[in-house]
Amino acid sequence: MTELDRLASDFGNAETAIALTGAGISAPSGIPTFRGDDGVWKRFDEGQFTYGRFRSDPAGFWADRLELHREMFGGEFEPNAAHDALAALARDGHLDAILTQNTDGLHRDAAFVGDDSPADGITDAADATILELHGNARRVRCTDCGNRTEAEPIFDRAADGERPPTCDCGGVYKPDVVLFGEQLPGAVIQRARSLARESDVFLAIGSSLAVEPAASLPRLAASSGATVGIVNLESTPCDGVADVVCREDVTEVLPRLRDLAASG
Ligand SMILES: [Zn+2]
Structure with missing residues (x-):
């Protein structure tokens, strides 16, 4: 056996x-994996993706997160x-x-x-x-009202300049994933x-x-x-x-x- x-x-x-x-x-x-020789942290600075940065600089965070998201999930995958x-x-x-x-x-x-x-x-x-x-990177979540929605249209809005993207209630959206420090x-x-x-x-x-x-x-x-x-x-x-x-x-x-x- x-x-x-x-x-x-x-x-x-x-x-x-x-x-x-x-x-x-x-x-x-x-x-792509995060760590290892070919990991995304070889090309991105993981220190820019913390919960602390999201809170203090949501616009900058979203600009960087958009690039990371496209790098990781931009292609077709199944x-x-x-x-x-x-x-x-x-x-x-x-x-x-x-x-x-x-x-x-x-x-x-x-x-x-x-x-x-x-x-x-x-x-x-x-x-x-x-x-x-x-969490799930295919969703975002409003940090005020808790509303969750599909991530792609929100990333598109961020790409069009709405940084940080906000919910109908005025709250800032956060990728629905657990960030470093969260x-x-x-x-x-x-x-x-x-x-x-x-x-x-x-x-x-x-x-x-x-x-x-x-x-x-x-x-x-x-x-x-x-x-x-x-x-x-x-x-x-x-x-x-x-x-x-x-x-x-x-x-x-x-x-x-x-x-x-x-x-x-
Ligand atoms: Zn909201």
Whole structure:
């Protein structure tokens, strides 16, 4: 029995199985990563994208954010085989929740869940719960009235010179993502932690597991007795607590895992 066979059979037997995903699952869809040799922080100064700058210089923040947004999400992109495999695992009843550090919305696309969503980053969809730990870059949110709306038309307005773009109520729009120096929504964190604690299988995919809260979730799952798997091209600080570590391409491993779980 290979390690992947074992993981697949654990998925089949699990009461609660959850996946945590990071930038490595979206890179094959053409979404640039933040860190690493080719990361956007090599070309942009991450210090310009803080919550503090948004508050003190919203016009400058929006000018820079517009460039970053176009760089990251300007092209056409869609879910890849890894997103699809997770959505299929959920449809098959083998995956209960997807926790993601990504803000690209691709897990929703793969699961055919609409963009008009939830205040707090938690979507309880039919097949699985999707938790967007760092928000969703395809939406913006009014900092006064809380209204959320599709990001692209607002970025177009910013490109046409309306910086910062404002809501009908007069409030300033902010990308609906968690900025550096900004607190993650408490409800999302609590839900992520309780899912990790409840899980029988916890699979981390394409995440360096270096940034909180993602970094502590595999340990939480392991200490609660879950089987922990990690699929990532590079080593992570959590490899030591994992039962299975797989250094292969996510778009190859996950479809294989799904097929094994489906036939098991
Ligand atoms: Zn408003």
